[in-house]
Amino acid sequence: MPIGGFIVNVHPDHLENSIRDLKKISGLEVYGSDEKGNVVVVLEADSSKAMEEMVEKIMKIENVLSVGLTYFNVEDEIEIQEEQGKKTIH
Amino acid sequence: MGLSRREFLKRTAALTAASYVGINLPFKNENTSQASDADSWHKGTCRLCGSGCRLELGVKNGKAVALRGIPDSRTNYGYLCMKGMLFYKLMGYNNPDRLKKPLYRKSKKEPFKEISWNEALNIAAKEFAKAVKKHGNNSVAYYGSGQALTEETYIFQKVFRGGLRTNNVEGNPRLCMASAVGGYLTSFGADEPIGSYTNFERASCFFIIGSNMAEAHPVLFRRVMRRKLDNRETVKVINADPRVSPTSRIADLHLQFRPGTDLALLNAMAYVIVKEKLYDETFLKNYATFRMGKKKEVSFEKYKEFLKDYTPEKVSDICGGNITPEKIRTAALWFAKSEGTMSIWTMGINQRKRGVWANNLIHNLHILTGQLCRPGADSFSLTGQPNACGGVREGGGLCHILPGHRLVKKDKLRHQVEKLWGIPQGRIPPKPGYHTIAMFEAVNQGKIKAIWINCTSPAQSLPNCDKYRKGMSREDVFMVVTDIFPTKTTELANLILPTAFHFEKTGVYGCTERRSQLTVKAVDAPGEAKPEVWIVREWALKLAKELKDPVIKKCVEPFLGKEPDYELPKAIWDEYTQKLTKGRDNDLRGATYDVLKKLPDGVQWPAPTKEWALKGGTDIKFVRGLDPLADKHAKDQKPYQFYGPAHPDKKLWVWLRPQRGPEEMPDFEYPFYLSTGRVIDQWHTSSMTGRIPELMRANPYAYVEINPKDAKKLGIKPGDMVEVASRRGKNILPAKVYVGPCEGMVFVYWYDQEESRMINRVTKDAFDPGSKEPEFKICACKIRKVSGPKPLKPFLVEMKT
Numbered sequence: 043m044p045i046g047g048f049i050v051n052v053h054p055d056h057l058e059n060s061i062r063d064l065k066k067i068s069g070l071e072v073y074g075s076d077e078k079g080n081v082v083v084v085l086e087a088d089s090s091k092a093m094e095e096m097v098e099k100i101m102k103i104e105n106v107l108s109v110g111l112t113y114f115n116v117e118d119e120i121e122i123q124e125e126q127g128k129k130t131i132h
Numbered sequence: 133m134g135l136s137r138r139e140f141l142k143r144t145a146a147l148t149a150a151s152y153v154g155i156n157l158p159f160k161n162e163n164t165s166q167a168s169d170a171d172s173w174h175k176g177t178c179r180l181c182g183s184g185c186r187l188e189l190g191v192k193n194g195k196a197v198a199l200r201g202i203p204d205s206r207t208n209y210g211y212l213c214m215k216g217m218l219f220y221k222l223m224g225y226n227n228p229d230r231l232k233k234p235l236y237r238k239s240k241k242e243p244f245k246e247i248s249w250n251e252a253l254n255i256a257a258k259e260f261a262k263a264v265k266k267h268g269n270n271s272v273a274y275y276g277s278g279q280a281l282t283e284e285t286y287i288f289q290k291v292f293r294g295g296l297r298t299n300n301v302e303g304n305p306r307l308c309m310a311s312a313v314g315g316y317l318t319s320f321g322a323d324e325p326i327g328s329y330t331n332f333e334r335a336s337c338f339f340i341i342g343s344n345m346a347e348a349h350p351v352l353f354r355r356v357m358r359r360k361l362d363n364r365e366t367v368k369v370i371n372a373d374p375r376v377s378p379t380s381r382i383a384d385l386h387l388q389f390r391p392g393t394d395l396a397l398l399n400a401m402a403y404v405i406v407k408e409k410l411y412d413e414t415f416l417k418n419y420a421t422f423r424m425g426k427k428k429e430v431s432f433e434k435y436k437e438f439l440k441d442y443t444p445e446k447v448s449d450i451c452g453g454n455i456t457p458e459k460i461r462t463a464a465l466w467f468a469k470s471e472g473t474m475s476i477w478t479m480g481i482n483q484r485k486r487g488v489w490a491n492n493l494i495h496n497l498h499i500l501t502g503q504l505c506r507p508g509a510d511s512f513s514l515t516g517q518p519n520a521c522g523g524v525r526e527g528g529g530l531c532h533i534l535p536g537h538r539l540v541k542k543d544k545l546r547h548q549v550e551k552l553w554g555i556p557q558g559r560i561p562p563k564p565g566y567h568t569i570a571m572f573e574a575v576n577q578g579k580i581k582a583i584w585i586n587c588t589s590p591a592q593s594l595p596n597c598d599k600y601r602k603g604m605s606r607e608d609v610f611m612v613v614t615d616i617f618p619t620k621t622t623e624l625a626n627l628i629l630p631t632a633f634h635f636e637k638t639g640v641y642g643c644t645e646r647r648s649q650l651t652v653k654a655v656d657a658p659g660e661a662k663p664e665v666w667i668v669r670e671w672a673l674k675l676a677k678e679l680k681d682p683v684i685k686k687c688v689e690p691f692l693g694k695e696p697d698y699e700l701p702k703a704i705w706d707e708y709t710q711k712l713t714k715g716r717d718n719d720l721r722g723a724t725y726d727v728l729k730k731l732p733d734g735v736q737w738p739a740p741t742k743e744w745a746l747k748g749g750t751d752i753k754f755v756r757g758l759d760p761l762a763d764k765h766a767k768d769q770k771p772y773q774f775y776g777p778a779h780p781d782k783k784l785w786v787w788l789r790p791q792r793g794p795e796e797m798p799d800f801e802y803p804f805y806l807s808t809g810r811v812i813d814q815w816h817t818s819s820m821t822g823r824i825p826e827l828m829r830a831n832p833y834a835y836v837e838i839n840p841k842d843a844k845k846l847g848i849k850p851g852d853m854v855e856v857a858s859r860r861g862k863n864i865l866p867a868k869v870y871v872g873p874c875e876g877m878v879f880v881y882w883y884d885q886e887e888s889r890m891i892n893r894v895t896k897d898a899f900d901p902g903s904k905e906p907e908f909k910i911c912a913c914k915i916r917k918v919s920g921p922k923p924l925k926p927f928l929v930e931m932k933t
């Protein structure tokens with residue numbers, strides 16, 4: 043279950059609407075924002091693939107200008123991969 | 133208290149993000165009884181583009197488990213893009229495709245078989261020695277990469293030049309920024325930008341031409357975007373490009389010109405600046421001269437005369453697209469009058485038949501208006517690869533340059549290098565070697581018998597690549613490839629040597645803004661993969677024996693006995709910086725590993741002393757008080773000192789450069805312009821990004837972008853399979869119909885490895901006569917619908933043994 047910390051930049055004139063749209067994405071939590079349009083977002087997903095999909099969804103929201111990643115933790119995904127890796131990689 | 137581990141990690145994620153923008157969250161993560169999120173954190177640079185973003189890799193039980201940006205790094209202030217976030221997936225234990233053993237085949241028709249390192253290096257030494265003995269020193273060559281560490285490029289070129297006595301040392305930066313080098317040298321007398329990324333926060337006008345930085349340099353683009361949004365009324369963004377791209381989204385003015393008319397557009401802006409007296413008379417008087425040739429200085433009057441062919445009225449006809457005289461005037465006005473104007477460009481300008489001239493004409497605008505050396509004012513070319521500047525431009529990785537910005541052909545400079553290496557005078561040949569296209573032409577002709585390709589895939593990345601793949605497939609050309617994954621080029625190799633990836637070895641990357649940054653080994657390489665510096669050292673020792681030449685051994689002698697993960701690259705860096713950059717404009721003596729480790733990011737040269745390096749080095753070159761070399765070389769009291777080595781008069785040169793179209797223009801038979809470029813989640817030949825499932829899934833195969841008007845005329849609908857054909861080759865790609873390219877132009881991404889979607893089979897290998905950089909960006913093609921949509925599969929080269 044990867045966890046990512048992001049700053050999503052939205053157009054400052056549409057901050058509230060954008061936050062409302064962001065919150066519709068499941069697995070996404072908004073932790074804070076400011077009047078410049080910086081929104082602190084944490085994503086929790088089943089795999090980094092699923093997280094990439096969430097990021098794509100965010101990018102498609104109107105008035106979202108950029109999605110900046112600042113922190114990414116994949117410790118349990120690595121463990122799972124390693125388990126699978128042991129079976130498939132030789 | 134009582135937080136679950138997931139809650140702890142989520143809070144860590146939120147706190148990290150919030151700290152970047154100064155938002156206070158109502159909780160802290162201290163005093164929780166949780167274990168930390170990683171055992172150790174390791175500072176380094178992102179691997180996947182030229183921005184130089186700094187990050188920390190979190191390692192737990194010897195494996196990379198987390199990534200975070202470094203907030204006080206002056207390159208990225210902690211931000212990363214998706215590519216940056218996912219590149220840990222390429223590390224050994226994460227990726228089953230990694231090359232782990234040396235592989236060999238005598239004939240290119242045979243399958244590879246695994247061999248030991250000792251056997252592999254013996255074979256490489258014997259084959260190179262055989263070529264030298266039978267066909268002379270110029271029958272061997274090195275073709276390197278802007279992704280190799282500086283230590284790697286340096287030691288490769290040292291062994292080839294000092295040991296094998298050839299200047300056949302080239303690298304893929306020839307394909308991306310050679311024209312920028314040519315432009316800086318001829319306009320400013322010194323290579324590399326004058327200013328830094330700090331100008332993103334200080335500029336009040338951005339002139340972005342021939343760069344889709346929103347996709348190619350997303351984290352830097354974020355800074356430009358922030359600057360614009362925080363100062364919406366006062367900061368202007370001009371985007372000049374034949375294609376509307378995601379970069380255009382923040383533009384106040386989009387100048388969409390017909391491909392290949394950029395030189396006219398830039399001259400027209402100069403015309404307006406001169407006509408409307410928007411130029412800076414004092415700056416020109418103090419610091420500039422006008423040139424028609426290196427030795428041919430002309431007057432300002434003559435320049436004015438020259439510009440008469442470029443009135444906005446005339447040029448708007450030449451440029452077509454959406455260009456009007458009014459738009460040209462507005463752009464020139466904003467450019468000249470802003471408090472600080474920053475031009476930004478990449479391949480759209482560099483990959484042109486007249487790429488150096490295009491660079492000159494951007495610099496002209498800055499010299500005319502004095503938009504240089506002061507906060508926010510800069511003429512700034514972005515590089516695409518993480519170490520094209522540091523390793524290749526500065527470290528001597530091209531056929532005509534030696535380390536420390538020295539020209540091969542200058543006897544004095546060549547002899548300096550020989551002396552510093554302790555090898556006999558005359559050991560390095562006085563003639564530059566083959567530039568990239570000439571090198572692969574020589575491979576085609578069988579003149580090169582043994583070639584070492586490191587960390588790049590010319591079989592896919594050269595323009596008109598089918599032509600050059602023929603040479604690389606020759607049975608009488610021995611080819612070694614060092615890489616981490618199979619590629620289109622390993623398919624043509626005799627010997628494949630598996631190398632350690634980023635963070636699996638130690639070394640320095642130098643990014644676009646003259647900044648050197650260290651990445652120290654944090655995890656082990658998979659299988660038997662080795663760092664290149666070890667490979668070259670061991671190979672050179674065997675080569676010295678084969679050729680019975682003690683000078684070859686001499687080239688690696690200072691590095692003998694050093695362990696390869698840290699001590700060896702450190703010794704190489706020390707030799708390069710302390711000896712070879714001493715007294716040069718890229719003086720890096722202050723930037724020792726110890727100093728680099730102390731800083732969150734790194735050091736910008738010139739940095740002649742540790743004290744200066746510890747402050748971060750030089751933010752703006754040529755300014756007295758800000759650049760130690762400007763004080764050292766000062767010849768008068770003026771605030772700016774343009775001490776660069778290439779201009780004897782120590783002035784900036786305004787060039788009279790006429791409009792020139794591309795080598796190949798659309799005609800009756802091939803009526804479209806073809807241009808190529810990148811998409812955000814894929815990089816270069818996708819040998820790395822293609823192996824990150826999340827990135828591959830977002831863009832599984834290349835498209836051809838077609839303007840809706842053209843699509844309608846040709847009956848092409850989105851997803852239809854379209855043939856893109858030139859005089860050289862053809863592709864069949866699915867169509868993306870949208871208002872990206874202008875009418876009459878199509879655009880294709882170049883990362884796809886699938887034969888029928890590999891666009892460099894179609895592009896043209898014409899090149900700039902000055903910089904020798906190929907004109908990837910423009911050629912003529914025809915398009916037709918082949919069928920309706922077809923299911924397509926992503927494709928990557930696999931290793932068959």
Ligand code: SF4
Pocket residue numbers: 178179180181182183184185208211212213214215216217349350351352
């Ligand atoms: S912008 Fe470039 S250097 Fe920065 S994180 Fe993305 S790929 Fe890496």
